[in-house]
Amino acid sequence: MNDLAECLSRTLLLMRDEVGGEVADEVLLSALTCTRVVLVADGRNIASPPAQTAFVTAATLMARSGHKVWLSAPNIRMSGPQPPLSPGRLIDELVAVGLNLIPGVEFGVGEPTDEIDLAIGLGDTPITIPARRRIWINAEAWAGILSGEDTTRPWGVHFWPMGALAAAGLAANEAFKAAMQKLLPYALDRDNTSDRFADSDSIRLRLAPVNSPFCRDLGEVDIVSGGAISNAALYCLARIPGVNGRGRVIEPEAADLSNLNRYMLLLRSGRDVSKATDLTQTLVGGGLHFRALRRRYDSSTVDEIAPFARVVLVGVDHIPTRWLVQQAWPERVVVGATTHWSAMASLHANGSGCAQCLHYEDDPAEGLIPTQACVSFWAGLISAVYLARQAVGDLPSVAERQIFLTPFRPETIYRAPVPPRADCPTCLSRGSLEVGAHSRAAS
Ligand SMILES: [Zn+2]
Incomplete structure (x- = not known):
């Protein structure tokens, strides 16, 4: 397998949900790499840190899915941290990162000459480049907006990054859909694939x-896993102005090429390096001070790793590890996860069921897990929002302790409680521990 195919191997595996196993890898790779996008921003619309966040995030999300992306924006000095970009000028640093992502998928600068699939404008930047489709993104503090030309307005948010991150996700979703639409002739269920990857024209998420x-x-905050969810969550949190935070990233493995399709803070030069070390070093220079702990969290290391911080983010696919973290009963547990085309996050704290109440049964996965840039990014973003809100005591209502969305159909976002289960082994074991503690105290 060449490096390009290896970098996109998990994305290809997920695309096979739609087209089956018979279609050659080259056909799927070509759908991704022949999807041509231009990202357009003028000086007025890209002046603020959240606007720069939206631009950088959309560009790198699309590059991580193998699309050919042109950057048409002034090469301004970035006004806030944008890891994994180094501080400096927007276009220069994006181009440098592009050369260190998926091999052969570097960014183009300026306006492409031949026709492209999708032009994305920031705020009310005019799009004058011929394109099959044109969309605009914008943001409020906590909402991302996707619109057509008739409802554009100047870039709307100048401080808080979360809505801008959502806007970038909405843009990258549409680019990936353009790639999937090229595969409709190969679809196992054409109607189903066509519906899932149909364009979204107007969204406020x-x-x-x-x-x-x-x-x-x-x-x-302790973070169990240095994988895709942890990468995306830290990527989002690192963009909070003046952010402060500390904790551990607990992860035993080294990164490989197949992680580049979705690890938002990983560059190709970080492969074969410990995921935890690379992740914590990428954040150096900002306000997030995390320590790499190169251990697997399992029953043999529980005592060594204890005690957890008050808040733990769990980004592991392995469901029994979520239970094991929960069984240490940190005050708050945030779980972020993906399954095929869907992303989810949940917050487990007083008033809600625990991580096992929600993820009640193990679902063992073998071999390479199918994943895609946008899906993992959204799971990390909604996890980051839980972490940011609980940090100022703004616990979401019990009715909104889990979020489930299929990013390519962002019109529907499902928010629900996490009901406690009477038969949950983790909750039952806590109950018996507490009874035991009380009886010891009584004697
Ligand atoms: Zn439970």
């Missing part, structure tokens, strides 16, 4: 209530 407070100090 709300991550949290409009007046949710902003945070600066995340406190101490």
Whole structure:
């Protein structure tokens, strides 16, 4: 397998949900790499840090799916941290990162000459480049917006990054759909694939209530896994102005090429390096101070790793590990996860069921897990929103302790409680521990 195919191997595996196993890898790779996008922003619309966040995030999400992306924006000095980009000028640093992502998928600069699939404008930047489709993105503090030309307005948010991150996700979703639409002749169920990857024309996707407070100090957070969810969540949190936070990234493995399709803070030069070390070093220089702990969290290391911070983010696919973290009963557990085309996150705290109440049965996965840039990014973003809100005591209502969305159909986002289960082994074991503690105290 060549490096390009290896980098996109998990994306290809997920695309096979739609086209089966018979279609050659080259056909799927070509659908991704022949999807041509231009990202357009003028100086007025890209002046603020959240606007720069939207631009950088959309560009790198699309590159991680193998699309050919042109950057048409002024090469301004970035006004806030944009890891994994180094500080400096927007286009220069994006181009440098592009050379260090998927081999052969570097960014183009300026306006492409031949026709492209999708042009994405920031704010009310005019799009004058011929394109099969044109969309615009914008943001509010907690909402991402996708629209057509008739409803554009100047870039709307200048401080808080979460809505801008959602806007970038909405843009990258549409680019990936353009790639999937090229594969409709191969679809196992053409109607189904066509519906899932149909264009979205006008969306306002709300991550949290409009007046949710902003945070600066995340406190101490332990992160179990240095994988896709942890990467995306830290990527989002690192963009909070003046952010402070500390904790551990607990992860035993090294990164490989097949992680580049979705690890938002990983560059190709970080392959074969410990995921935990690479992730924590990428954040150096910002306000997030995490320590790499190169261990697997399992029953043999529980005592060594204890005690957890008050808040733990769990980004592991392995469901029994989520239970094991929960059984240490940190005050708050946030679980982020993906399954095929869907992303989810949940917050387990007083008033809600635990991580096992929600993920009640093991679902053992073997071999390479199918994943895609946008899906993993959305799971990390909604996890980051839980972490940011709880950090200022803004616990989401019990009715909104889990979020489930299929990013390519962002019109529908499902929010629900996490009901406690009477038969949950983790909750039952806690109950018996507490009874035991009380009886010891009584004697
Ligand atoms: Zn439970």
